[in-house]
Amino acid sequence: MLFECFVYQKHIDLHAISALEAIRGFMKVEHCRFLRRYVHWIVDADSELSSDAFFSMITDNSYYLLNPNKEGFKTTLFSKSEKSDQTSSSVFVDVFPKIACDYHELKDKLNNVSDLQIKSIDKRITWQCDIDISQDAQAFVSNFLLPGKSHSGILANPVYESFSFITN
């Protein structure tokens, strides 16, 4: 069974602040209102636990997936309280490496600190992009923030990263 969680900065998200500054200040793309960056963990394990209970068991016993002093996690991006305000709409983009990355060592460490019988782990970066309601948010992100034919975007490097939109 696949379990997913999205780790975010509780206090200040420096990656998102600089990305937004580059987008609005340097690239002059002003319809992008807000950004948030999540580390997206995808864990395959034999467990009947709920996603929240599953990740709580990991984060209560180790700092491998997040540091609870400054980071929190949620298991869904589309909870009601996180919906955008009425002037913007949210788009979520998953960015992941094209290069195969082995998390075998991390998997072993997590299995050592829990009884979850984890089979595999994958890590991605998820960007929440809040776009002015006057724009088609997904098309806007595709055209201005992600790599295209005529520009390099900023949220992913097309040479060694791929991306996909997360839909509800």
Added chain:
Amino acid sequence: MSVAVIQFPGSNCEYETLRALRSSGIDADIVSWNVNEDFALNYKAFVLPGGFSFQDRVRAGVVSSKLPILSTIKQKASEGVPVLGICNGCQILAESGILPDFSTDTSLSHMGLAPNMKENKAHGFVCDWVYVKIKNPQSSIFTKYFNEEDVIPIQINHGEGNFKFTDKETVSQAQGTQLVYCTDAGEVSVSYPTNPNGSDLNIAGLCNKQGNVLAMMPHPERGVFWYQIPRYLNHADAQKRRNSELLSGPWKKMFESLRDHLEETA
């Protein structure tokens, strides 16, 4: 013939780069990233030094690559003005698209600098001395005083120095200057630690077709003075250092090459 060493928020090699340039007889200044365009246009060459501009946020070099000064440097590079990107400067040049230069060389593939890898595992930050050889050194104004046979020690300091190309075959056949990681005997082995970060084709740096823009991950400014070369290396310069006979580091030639080019074109 002033050279501008661009200081980004988070640069940390600008002063030693400045010293390397000045020791080679080049008049150079540290110039802030937010200087106005007219001021930047006064300079005859640009060096983007190492460091962690904008703390490497999002990806190393990507935020700096969107700065207005990069548009100025891109324009000057297309006019043949020398541009050298070292480490974080190399990442900025790659992210900004100044290298590869499609306006003059459509044969080059896209390139990016991915996180360091070792056998499919993230390898993290690497700080070490390695060896490089230079292919087609005569094609670049920065490397024309080197020979293809030279095996040159140099320091690396990066977490994202893994050159990736969309078309490796094209890059392997390109005639421009390329720096490649090799052993102390000059063998280009793809295995770690000769290739310290998993770079395609063992590439440590490369130049555009015109020869005026060089992007390299290793630090040449840390191999300019005799006292920068470690005694323990298996290299003739280290032997000279052990014998107190070394007068300068092997990378002084790179800055002297730039100096002579600037004098010739003044």
